[in-house]
Amino acid sequence: MIYDSLTTRYTFACPERGDTTVALSRFRRLERLPGAAHPAVFRVRFECGCGEEHPGLVSHAELDWAPLGLGTGDSFLNLMTARLDALEAELADLAATKIGAGEWPWSFFCYPENQSRPVFPSSFFLLAPSGHGGTLGLAVRCPVCGRTSINLVSEQHVDLPFHNDAEIGVVEHVFSADRAQAAEEFASELYSAQFDARRLTLE
Numbered sequence: 289m290i291y292d293s294l295t296t297r298y299t300f301a302c303p304e305r306g307d308t309t310v311a312l313s314r315f316r317r318l319e320r321l322p323g324a325a326h327p328a329v330f331r332v333r334f335e336c337g338c339g340e341e342h343p344g345l346v347s348h349a350e351l352d353w354a355p356l357g358l359g360t361g362d363s364f365l366n367l368m369t370a371r372l373d374a375l376e377a378e379l380a381d382l383a384a385t386k387i388g389a390g391e392w393p394w395s396f397f398c399y400p401e402n403q404s405r406p407v408f409p410s411s412f413f414l415l416a417p418s419g420h421g422g423t424l425g426l427a428v429r430c431p432v433c434g435r436t437s438i439n440l441v442s443e444q445h446v447d448l449p450f451h452n453d454a455e456i457g458v459v460e461h462v463f464s465a466d467r468a469q470a471a472e473e474f475a476s477e478l479y480s481a482q483f484d485a486r487r488l489t490l491e
């Protein structure tokens with residue numbers, strides 16, 4: 289397991305430092321590997337503490353479920369103690385209770401649909417410091433309409449499940465369906481754009 293729910297960080301390899309740990313907000317690109325792998329695997333690039341970007345691999349479960357305390361069964365093989373198992377069960381219960389009460393672990397504002405939507409990190413595909421007051425530019429592919437939006441959010445909005453910023457920035461731009469082109473548009477919009485503040489209200 290490369291995700292640690294105590295620190296909300298992922299462990300990856302760094303050529304300089306050996307193992308390094310980063311939060312989700314330090315991911316820069318996520319791409320689902322092609323093929324019918326079950327569970328799905330994502331290739332990511334992350335910004336390492338050493339100052340470079342490195343590649344890493346993350347499973348779908350580690351992206352979307354591990355932060356909610358929903359492990360993959362063998363998640364605590366290395367750290368197996370009664371206490372950690374109990375913690376995992378507690379986290380999972382808490383997540384289930386919150387979701388049942390209509391709170392979503394992650395959300396974003398879908399610009400083409402003009403509404404807030406629940407989302408999981410596997411729908412994030414580009415992240416970068418925005419240059420606007422310590423916020424993060426986040427490109428999300430909407431799980432409902434399939435189109436891409438850029439939101440401006442806090443690091444906690446990404447890193448901490450159930451922490452949803454009350455207000456986020458939205459880039460008023462409808463993205464190209466083409467992946468490579470969308471990545472270019474992301475960079476240019478992020479650094480030039482005017483952001484519109486939207487309230488994240490999930491119905």
Ligand SMILES: [Zn+2]
Nearest residue numbers: 302304336338
């Ligand atoms: Zn490094």
Ligand SMILES: [Zn+2]
Nearest residue numbers: 398401430433
């Ligand atoms: Zn949408």
